[in-house]
Amino acid sequence: MNIIDNDLLSIQEARILVENAREAQKKLAAFPQKKLDEIVERMAEEIYKHARELAMMSSEETDYGKWQDKYIKNQFVCEYLIKRLRGMTCVGIISDDVQNKTIDIGVPIGVIIALCPATSPVSTTIYKALIAIKSGNAIIFSPHPRAKNTMSKALEIMIRAAEGYGLPEGALSFLNIVTPSGTSELMTHSATSLIMNTGVPSMLKATSNSGKPVIFGGNGNGPAFIERTANINQAVQDIIASKTFDNGVVSAAEQSVVVDRCISADVKREFQNHGAYFMTEEESQKLGALFFHSDGCPNTEMVGKSAQQLATRAGFIVPEGVVVLISEQKYVSDTNPYSKEKLCPVLAYYIEDDWMNACEKCIELLISERNGHTLVIHSRDEAVIRQFALKKPVGRILVNTPATFGSMGATTNLFPAMTLGSGSAGVGITTDNVSPMNLIYIRKVGYGVRKAEDITNGKLIEEVHSIGDKNQSTEYRLEDIEMLKQILIKAIDSH
Structure with a gap:
C-alpha cells in the first residue's frame, strides 16, 4: 500500500516555488516600469472577463456571502484599482528633487508570500497579484483551503496572461498541495522577503514567528458613532448598506453602533424603517451563543449568512424585509459575543450620554480584539471629528461614509485596497491601505551640497x-x- 505524505510533498513544492520565484524576481527587477505596467494591464484585462464566473464559483465553494456583491468587488479591483495604478511609478526613479539634489529610487522588496481570506478570495487574490507585479516583485499564494479551487483558477488565468506578455516563469505562482507545513515553508524560506496575510488570523502566529516582515489585514470589530449633529437618515442608510454588502463578510464593516443618547430614539426608528430588527434579550442570547465555539474560536458556519438565515438558525422568526439584526448592549467584555467581530449582518448597539462617553466606548470596542482596524464617525461637528481622530487606537478613521466602501477606497479617496493594515497594536508593519508603495524600499541618493x-x-x-x-x-x-x-x-x- 502506497502512503502519500502530503505534508512532505507540500514542503517540497513550497521550496521549489520559492527558489523559482527568487530567480524570476531577479529578472523582473530589471524590468522598467512601463513593461511592468503592460503586464499588469494584460492581467487585469484577462481576469475581468471571468469576474462574474469567479464570483459565482467562490460563493458556491465557500458558502460565504452573495455572489452579486463578490462580482462588484472583482470589478472594483479589475477596473478602479487599475485606473489608480496607471501613472504610479514604483520602481526606478520615483522622485527627483532638483533643488535639494536628492533622488529616491524604488526597489522591489523581492519574493512575497500571500495568504488570502475565504470571505473575499477572488478580489483579494487579483489585487495582491496586480500590486506585486506592478512593483516588480514575485508573489506566491497559499490558497485558503475553503476557497482553493476558486483561487487556483483565478491565478491560472492571470499567470497565463502575464507570462504570455513576458512575465518570467515563476514570478506569479501558487501552492497546489496546500498544508500548514507547506505554507510554513513558504513563509520561513530564506528567499522570502515579506508576508501579506489578509484575513487569515489562524495563521497569524505562524506569520509572526516566521522572522519575516508581515503586512497583516486582521480582524475588524470597528464601531460606528452617530453623533448628535449627524444626518441620521444618511448615517443609518450608510451603515445598513455597508453591513449587508456580501452579507457582512468585509472585516472593515461596522460591528457596533454607538449612539448619542439625545438622538437615540430617532436613530432606532430610522434603523427599523430601513430593515433593521432589534432583537429581544432572549433572541440576542440565542443568536450570540452560536457565534463562537466553546474554545472561543469563531463558528465559520455563521459567516456570510443573511439576517433571515441567522434568525432561523437561532430559533426565532423575523419579519420579511429584515436585513440586519441588532442587539442592544451596555458593556464590552471578553465573554460578550457582541463585543467581537461578527462577519455577518449583525450589529451591537450602545447608547452613550455624549460624545466623550461615546469616545471611551469606541476605544473599549477597538481594543477588545487589539487590532485597531477601522472606525467610523457620523457627525457635522469638525471639532468632535478631530478629537476622535486624535484619540483612537485605530488604523483608519472614516467620516460620514459606509465603512465597507470607505475603507476600501470606493467612497473615499483612500487607496483602493483589499488589504487594510491593522497594525496599530504592533501586529504587522503598516496600517495603510496597502499599495504597491508598501512593497518596495526606497534607495536614497544625496548629492553633496556643502x-x-x-x-x-x-x-x-x-x-x-x-x-x-x-x-x-x-x-x-x-x-x-x-x-x-x-x-x-x-x-x-x-x-
Whole structure:
C-alpha cells in the first residue's frame, strides 16, 4: 500500500516555488516600469472577463456571502484599482528633487508570500497579484483551503496572461498541495522577503514567528458613532448598506453602533424603517451563543449568512424585509459575543450620554480584539471629528461614509485596497491601505551640497538659524548639527 505524505510533498513544492520565484524576481527587477505596467494591464484585462464566473464559483465553494456583491468587488479591483495604478511609478526613479539634489529610487522588496481570506478570495487574490507585479516583485499564494479551487483558477488565468506578455516563469505562482507545513515553508524560506496575510488570523502566529516582515489585514470589530449633529437618515442608510454588502463578510464593516443618547430614539426608528430588527434579550442570547465555539474560536458556519438565515438558525422568526439584526448592549467584555467581530449582518448597539462617553466606548470596542482596524464617525461637528481622530487606537478613521466602501477606497479617496493594515497594536508593519508603495524600499541618493569645512567653521549653523522661523524643529536640528560638527572636527583632526 502506497502512503502519500502530503505534508512532505507540500514542503517540497513550497521550496521549489520559492527558489523559482527568487530567480524570476531577479529578472523582473530589471524590468522598467512601463513593461511592468503592460503586464499588469494584460492581467487585469484577462481576469475581468471571468469576474462574474469567479464570483459565482467562490460563493458556491465557500458558502460565504452573495455572489452579486463578490462580482462588484472583482470589478472594483479589475477596473478602479487599475485606473489608480496607471501613472504610479514604483520602481526606478520615483522622485527627483532638483533643488535639494536628492533622488529616491524604488526597489522591489523581492519574493512575497500571500495568504488570502475565504470571505473575499477572488478580489483579494487579483489585487495582491496586480500590486506585486506592478512593483516588480514575485508573489506566491497559499490558497485558503475553503476557497482553493476558486483561487487556483483565478491565478491560472492571470499567470497565463502575464507570462504570455513576458512575465518570467515563476514570478506569479501558487501552492497546489496546500498544508500548514507547506505554507510554513513558504513563509520561513530564506528567499522570502515579506508576508501579506489578509484575513487569515489562524495563521497569524505562524506569520509572526516566521522572522519575516508581515503586512497583516486582521480582524475588524470597528464601531460606528452617530453623533448628535449627524444626518441620521444618511448615517443609518450608510451603515445598513455597508453591513449587508456580501452579507457582512468585509472585516472593515461596522460591528457596533454607538449612539448619542439625545438622538437615540430617532436613530432606532430610522434603523427599523430601513430593515433593521432589534432583537429581544432572549433572541440576542440565542443568536450570540452560536457565534463562537466553546474554545472561543469563531463558528465559520455563521459567516456570510443573511439576517433571515441567522434568525432561523437561532430559533426565532423575523419579519420579511429584515436585513440586519441588532442587539442592544451596555458593556464590552471578553465573554460578550457582541463585543467581537461578527462577519455577518449583525450589529451591537450602545447608547452613550455624549460624545466623550461615546469616545471611551469606541476605544473599549477597538481594543477588545487589539487590532485597531477601522472606525467610523457620523457627525457635522469638525471639532468632535478631530478629537476622535486624535484619540483612537485605530488604523483608519472614516467620516460620514459606509465603512465597507470607505475603507476600501470606493467612497473615499483612500487607496483602493483589499488589504487594510491593522497594525496599530504592533501586529504587522503598516496600517495603510496597502499599495504597491508598501512593497518596495526606497534607495536614497544625496548629492553633496556643502563641504566638511562648512560644518566646522559655523556656516551650516548660520544657515539653519536663517531658516529657524520657518521650521519649528530648528532646536532639534541644531543639536544634531552640533553633534555632527564635533564628529567631523575629530575626523578632520585625525587626518
